[in-house]
Amino acid sequence: xxxxxxxxxxxxxxxxxxxxxxxxxxxxxxxxxxxxxxxxxxxxxxxxxxxxxxxxxxxxxxxxxxxxxxxxxxxxxxxxxxxxxxxxxxxxxxxxxxxxxxxxxxxxxxxxxxxxxxxxxxxxxxxxxxxxxxxxxxxxxxxxxxxxxxxxxxxxxxxxxxxxxxxxxxxxxxxxxxxxxxxxxxxxxxxxxxxxxxxxxxxxxxxxxxxxxxxxxxxxxxxxxxxxxxxxxxxxxxxxxxxxxxxxxxxxxxxxxxxxxxxxxxxxxxxxxxxxxxxxxxxxxxxxxxxxxxxxxxxxxx
Numbered sequence: 001x002x003x004x005x006x007x008x009x010x011x012x013x014x015x016x017x018x019x020x021x022x023x024x025x026x027x028x029x030x031x032x033x034x035x036x037x038x039x040x041x042x043x044x045x046x047x048x049x050x051x052x053x054x055x056x057x058x059x060x061x062x063x064x065x066x067x068x069x070x071x072x073x074x075x076x077x078x079x080x081x082x083x084x085x086x087x088x089x090x091x092x093x094x095x096x097x098x099x100x101x102x103x104x105x106x107x108x109x110x111x112x113x114x115x116x117x118x119x120x121x122x123x124x125x126x127x128x129x130x131x132x133x134x135x136x137x138x139x140x141x142x143x144x145x146x147x148x149x150x151x152x153x154x155x156x157x158x159x160x161x162x163x164x165x166x167x168x169x170x171x172x173x174x175x176x177x178x179x180x181x182x183x184x185x186x187x188x189x190x191x192x193x194x195x196x197x198x199x200x201x202x203x204x205x206x207x208x209x210x211x212x213x214x215x216x217x218x219x220x221x222x223x224x225x226x227x228x229x230x231x232x233x234x235x236x237x238x239x240x241x242x243x244x245x246x247x248x249x250x251x252x253x254x255x256x257x258x259x260x261x262x263x264x265x266x267x268x269x270x271x272x273x274x275x276x277x278x279x280x281x282x283x284x285x286x287x288x289x290x291x292x293x294x295x296x297x298x299x300x301x302x
Contacts (some may be wrong), residue, residue, distance in 0.1 A: 002061060027044055027189060055174075084145055091132065099150050100154040103154055119147065119150065157286055160173050160285065171229040176289070180284040181281075183218075194210035195210070204253075212250060215250075224238055237299060241292065252288060253280075
């Protein structure tokens with residue numbers, strides 16, 4: 001069934017696109033004020049083009065949205081390996097890709113136990129690579145980084161595929177994407193005005209305690225405004241989702257920033273138009289997706 005036939009989906013598309021275009025219009029008029037608004041406008045500008053495409057893709061009948069999420073995860077893993085200079089190590093790259101594809105299949109059939117075993121299976125197969133290549137040089141490093149990439153860009157991110165099985169799961173995924181992007185952009189835009197002690201000065205020198213707190217608070221407001229996308233309007237749902245999306249998004253962004261800085265890498269290819277690359281659009285979800293999945297799972301029980 002095409003999601004476009006569902007009036008709820010059409011209403012969701014209207015709400016989300018309205019948020020994107022409204023925030024884009026606001027930031028557009030301040031885009032020349034300072035570096036922070038320039039960065040925020042660059043990110044929002046990309047989503048003005050991408051958000052309508054996402055709604056077209058997610059409107060396809062299931063399991064096509066799951067296939068799209070799987071391809072996103074594989075592309076994110078590709079960027080991860082390029083950042084770390086491992087893309088030429090075909091054995092490890094292909095093992096990670098195959099593992100992510102298996103996560104998609106397991107998500108389709110709903111086998112949560114097997115899904116959670118996949119990191120162990122990937123680790124076990126990676127440990128066979130030194131034997132196949134008959135070498136030991138840097139193998140601990142390569143195995144560790146492959147597992148890290150698989151866990152972050154595969155196992156963590158693909159919890160979105162498991163969310164598709166939830167009631168209104170597709171809407172909840174769109175809800176998370178909007179909240180995490182909004183939180184990041186408001187943090188950047190307000191950093192110029194809300195100065196003070198840096199949150200993690202050696203990792204992200206622009207992010208302050210005040211701007212981070214403001215972005216989380218504004219994200220909670222947006223979570224309340226868009227709460228109709230969740231199973232019901234109960235406070236526990238939108239409040240839990242808002243906290244996970246904002247705090248988890250910050251943690252994911254900072255974690256991948258630390259990895260980039262340690263690797264001495266910046267962007268790996270453009271994200272259509274605007275600031276950052278494809279991986280920077282995904283990194284906020286590597287903590288959000290699994291935490292949100294289990295939070296919503298237990299909220300539904302209790």
